Every structure is written in structure tokens, then in C-alpha cells.
Amino acid sequence: MAACAVLPDELQRAGERLRRLTRVLTTRAPIAQSPRELVWALNKARLYRYAPVLPPEQRHPVPLILIFAIMNRPSILDLRPGNSFIEFMVNRGYDIFLLDWGCPGLEDKNLGFDDYVLDYMTRAIRKMKSVSGCSEFSMMGWCIGAILATAYAALRPGDGLRNLMLLTAPLDYSNRQGITFSHWTDERYFDVDKVLAAFGNMPAEMIEYGAKALKPVENYIGNYMRLWDNIDDPRVVESWHAMNTWVTDNIPMAGRAFRQLVVDLYRNNRLMEGTWNLRGETVDVSRIRANLLMVIAGADHITPPCQAETLSDRVSSVDKETYRVAGGHIGIMAGSGAAKRTWPHIDGWLGPRSNK
């Protein structure tokens, strides 16, 4: 009799779990919720300014522009209320601008790093200076965004860049054995021109597969098992839902930029060799003079630490620091430890350097 009474409860609980599982696997979580205004647009790119929450006298006068990768949505920087880097920084009085590259269409297949740096970033930064009324600024680049930020800092060192922060920056490709993507994009095995001739841009699905295949068991199985194991914990489920919404929302990468990434960087390491040429200008990292903070993730499979460690020795910056943090490529900024370690460190470094 007792077993009969327990059974409906168990069935009800199993039904509830199944409903929760179906919801998080088939719907999109509300992410990127922080209030912001559009201040500039060019083609698909958008520059947003986040609404301040502190009175003017408590804010840092030097604005901060965030540059994220060109093949992912920047919403990871503002994942959800209570777990958002942007919200954290706005609450600490920073004037935050976010450059969102948007989703390139076939008409953008000829966009390259030169266009992103010299046309888009230059104009977005000009607008940021105009609306903020400040001639100096800080810049944070993450992942491929760190390549763009480095190129900008090297090509336009006198443009008012005061502080440069590079997170999990894939800059040095000399250690081919230590970089899985270097194996995969080796010219003996991967015909980049054939892929681009077929698709124009590098398809989002292939980029997503590439990122997930670096850790196939964790990404294709372990991730879902972790969800099922914690299906009764709403905190874990909502966090998983938000992260999954971002992870599954990839965008294609402009064809020419992808070709430059593979040929110029992965295969020939032109940035660190000092032979990377963007529209006739050589990207010479020794011209970087801005205060520099390198953030390196110890367990990064996408950008192994060896790719980010060498820049500090090449730049002319006097004020430079390397911060190593435990975690993966995304986890250091959006994982459970980000709010305890990475964000406070960034704030602690940037705060004193963002005053007049």
C-alpha cells in the first residue's frame, strides 16, 4: 500500500524533471539584459553604451570599450542578472561601451582583420570618444577580440588608448605542438580556400563543432549529464540554460578574416613574427605603449597559455601585468568563479588607471 502511495509522487517528480529538461533544451534563456543604448552602427556592427547606475562623481571618467570575438555573440559578457561582467563593471562606476560585430552575411565575406581594425574599430572608438567626451579610453579584447585589440593598439598607439586588457589572447602560434587548432588547420589537411569557395563565410556550425570537438566527451556528453544530475537545483539549471543559450548561438566568421586567421596566424605566426601586414601597415607589437593586463586561463583548450604568454615581453608598455587564473577559455569570465576572482582582479587593476 505504501509503495502505491509513493509511486504517484515519484511519477510526478519525474514528469517535472522531464518538463524542466525539455524547457532548457528547447527554449532560449533571456540573456544580455543590462539596459543600454545604441550610439553607433555601421553595416552589422553596433556600439552600445550601458546605462550608468552610479552618480557622475562616483564614476570613472575613462570609458572602457569591450571587443569580443567575431564568431560569437558578445552576450557572454552580460549573461544574466547577477552573473554579468558588464553589470559588475557598471556597478563599479565604469562607462562601458560594447562593440557588437553582428552576424556577417555573404555580402561580408570579403571583410578581413584590416577592415575590422581600421574601418570599424577606428570609427567606433571615434564615436565613443565623442559621446563620452574623453580623449583617452581603455580597451578589453577577449579571444579573437584580443587579436583585434592588439592590432589596434599596435597600429594606433597614439590614439588615446590608456589601458589594454587582453583575455585568453591567441597571439603567438609558434608552439604548434601545443595548439590543437594548428594541427587541424595544417595546410596538408585543411584546404581553407575550398571551404570558403563552398560557403563564402566560415559557417557557424563548423566553428561550433571545432570548439566543441576540442573536448568532445565533456561538451557532447558531460555537459548534459551535469544538467541531469542537477536537474532539481534551479540555480544550476538556470545557469546552464543561460550558458547553453549563448553556446548554441554562434555566428559565421567573415570568409577573408577566417582565411587570415588560418594562413597569417595559425600557419605563419605573422603577428609575433612582426610580418603581419594590414592594409600596408605592419602590426608591430613593440609599438604598444598602453598599460597592459594579460589574463591567461590555466586550463584553456581553445587558447592554450603558450599563445598569450609572450606578448608582455615584446611590448613597450612600462606598466604591465600578467594574471593567471584557474579555469577554461569561457569559464574565467562567465563561470561560477568569475565574480570571485577574474572580475574583481580586472576592477582592481583598471580602477586606479581609469581616473583623470
Place this chain on the structure above:
Amino acid sequence: MTEAQQEKPFDPIEAWRGVRDASMDVWAKAMIEAVNSEAYARGSGTMLDVWLTGSAPFREMMEKTMVQALHQLSMPTRQDFLGLAERLTNIEMRLDDLDAKLDAFLQAAQRPATSGKESQ
């Protein structure tokens, strides 16, 4: 041993979970090594190449047929739209430069007026 530990009943699900997690760890490490090998790079590259080579004639045929059909119907093709989009971006850039110049002009015009008021 504490009393609580002594009284804790054997949970087969928990034990199974432990075995599962341990075997997953081993499997995960083996797979990371596998995808990091030359053999994987060669294999995945070959598969991609075969697929791209095999599908190329069909893609080209589809594209030619579509272009011909659109021409017959006097409708713009994808290339026409792509060209138009590029031109629009160029126009946007010009407008953006004009906007920046206007901003600079207005700021310069406001500056003497403000400093003039301050001196009075």
C-alpha cells in the same frame, strides 16, 4: 566512524554515478589526446575534402540554374544583392565620417561660446 556514517545505507545509484564519472574522466582524457593527434587532423581533413569535392558539382549546378531562372523572371540575383549591400556599407562609412566631422565642428563651435561666457 561516526554514527551517521555507520547508518548511511548503501546507495547503488550513487555508486554507479561514481563509476560513471571515473570512466568518463578516463574517456575524456583519451579523446582529448585523440583529437590532438596528426591522425585526427588528417582524417577530419580528408572527410571534409571528400564532402566538399563531392558536393561542389551539385552546388554549382544549383547556383547556375537559380541565376538563369532569376534572369528569366527579370529578378535580381544573389550577386546583385551582395553588390548593393557593399555599396550601402560604403555609403554608411561616408555618412559616418560626415557625422564625425559635424560632431567635431559643433564641439569646436560650442567651445569659444562657453569660454566667452566664463570670461564675462
